[in-house]
Amino acid sequence: MTPEEEQAIAQRLQHLEAAYWYDVDTNAGAGAHEFYAEDGVFDMGLESKPHRGRAAVQQFYAWRRSRGARTARHVVTNFQVRVKSPSEATLLCIMSLFAADGEPILPSLPAIMIADVIAAYTQGEGGAWLVRSRTLKPVFMGGAAPTIMTEK
Secondary structure, three states: OOHHHHHHHHHHHHHHHHHHHHHHHHOOOOOHHHHEEEEEEEEOOOOOOOEEOHHHHHHHHHHHHHOOOEEEEEEEEEEEEEEEEOOEEEEEEEEEEEEEEOOOOOOOOOOOEEEEEEEEEEEOHHHOEEEEEEEEEEEEEOOOOOOOOOOO
16 A cells, blocks of 8 residues: 555545544534444443444434533544555544533533544445444543433
8 A cells, every 4th residue: 555545544534533523513413323334333431331333323412412402522633544454444533522511602611521532444335434433532531521321
């Protein structure tokens, strides 16, 4: 694989990761499940069980919307991409989560969580890159609690 091909994969995955969190922030995650493979896993690394499968990811974000208004901004930075093959790669980044229940404009406070993100991507049929697993590894937490689903 050439350096240019690896760079193209890295740029695509960075775009997808940013688009995923943008959907979570601006669309309450209504389309978030579409970023995952059918058997993809979303592990928030907290007290909740991992959401296994596209349907489970969709259920989580539907549950989250059912709780009422939540304003969030997932800020992702420091992207690193490890290309394993033309159809497999891992994206690493840092996510700072600013969130609180309610509609904007809300008081500005420090991030409620800063986490390492490890997202394993695979290229499916038709060339689309999908998440096999996305794991959050919290490094710092404080303030309002993140929205987690403790029961399923």
